[in-house]
Amino acid sequence: MTVALETRGLCKSFGALTVADRVDFRLEAGVRHALIGPNGAGKTTLVNMITGLLAPSAGQVLLGGEDVTRLPQSARVKRGLGRTFQINTLFREMTVLDNVALGVAERDGAGGRMWRSAGSHGRVRAEALELLATFGLQDDAGRRVLDLPYGKQRLVEIAIALGLEPKVLLLDEPAAGVPSLESHRILKCLEQLPASIAILIIEHDMDLVFRFAQRITVLVQGEVLCEGAPAAIADDPRVRRVYLGERHG
């Protein structure tokens, strides 16, 4: 199987505090892979290093076999890396349509055009509307994001990332802060994502993780504790001890 995303010996420390310690991680093409671990395990730090938001102290990030460690975020996005944020990171005062269309336009190469109006870029708009429809957001296209309920805002997060047509999608707690009733809707949307996209999902909701993921990596204090199929992870005594606790025992 081809490797879509790989980290080699990735380290990050802030002074004496080490938040990522020689993380070797492989995400294979088309696989749904979950990254779990207790709070403060360094999951979001790892995602931020992969996307280029944070520079690692040491180690490499490879995207489709190419070393992208020194490339800026925008260059990684162009190579097919999309992400969502744990805390909504949206254009709050802009419409839902614009939120998604901005991403589509950047991918399409139209984002820097200075003369023709955005409104006349019919292809960008049509594609954005189509994406919104797959998330059931077509009726909200003209509303401002800040007027949307939180659950729908989470869906906009995912829609923006999908508009970039990623080969690798990093979902940082897509259901965070969403009531469990609505989190099912988010899971449904996630299950409908194209199989060709390799997905790395960080999630605390174990039901969601075990229903969605084909592989699981457990991160504890910045180190990879173990990696394997969900059943193997659930039975692993080390994982039970440090992470799953009595609940799944």
Place this chain on the structure above:
Amino acid sequence: MKRPAGYGADPGVRWTEWLPWIAALAVFFVLPEYLLFGARILTYILFALSLDLILGYAGIVTLGHSAFFGLGAYTAGILAAKLRLHDPLLLLVAAAVAAGALGLVTGAVILRTRGLTQLMLTLAIAAVCLEIANKATPVTGGADGLSGVTIAPIVGLFRFDLFGKTAYLWCLVILFAVWWLMRHLIYSPFGVGLTGIRENTVRMHAIGAPVYRRLLTVYTLAAIIAGIAGALLTQTNQFVGLNVLGFEPSGELLVMLILGGVGRLYGAFVGPLVYLIAQDVLAKQFPQYWYLGIGLILVLVVLFARGGLLGIVDTLVVRASGAARRSAAGDKPPPYAA
């Protein structure tokens, strides 16, 4: 009313957008004794537009925008007074190039920073420009100002007259051209992307936008427009003084724009108009205390009308249309207002 540009927006020019131009033309015929003053207002509108582009759209806060205005003014002045280049169009182009170059070079540095650091750097650049103009007396005239600026007739036909007729129309034509270009820019994907950068830079990076390059582009464009405005001021006054540089004109411009309304294109029209007229009237009535009047207006706007004067218009329009809708519905209160 404010209509945000975007992928769902219709970029067509609405009838209200022609009003400023009709008014400006009417002034030319109705108030011939005010044309020099009018040219000054048009110049400041152009200057305010350039600030609105970076502050209102891209969200770059600057206290040093006069650096570009002043450089444009001095470039036109020095070329005309010392190097005998008198053609107005050529002087505008020269001022635009000089200001644009300064914008590109200083922008390359300051746009790598943010927040207070960025603010202080813009202030420092404006202060340095002021000091250079102050000390380089042989070239700039220093504190005495640069006189002996003569401007040739526009395209060899229209002479700058004492009453400011030519200057007024010249400023109006340039302002219209810049407005036309800027309007396209704001409605373009690039313009919507600028709003995106202001709204959420982190997200803009995450969708793969070259944020720094975009900011540098728009900063340079704004510098070019400010430089053109400065050159227009020189051509109207046929004189350049140190008061075009430094913190004071930068701050004054910011006040004008906030007064009119930031990030809405036409705030840059209303702000300088109201500010300069108020300044003119108040300075005649209360030569000692006119700044107090300006201060009071600004305090009231910031306290009660965060969207500037145009924001007040917005609110009134919304209320009026709401009232109209209610009366159309037979004056029945909405069901939830029981």
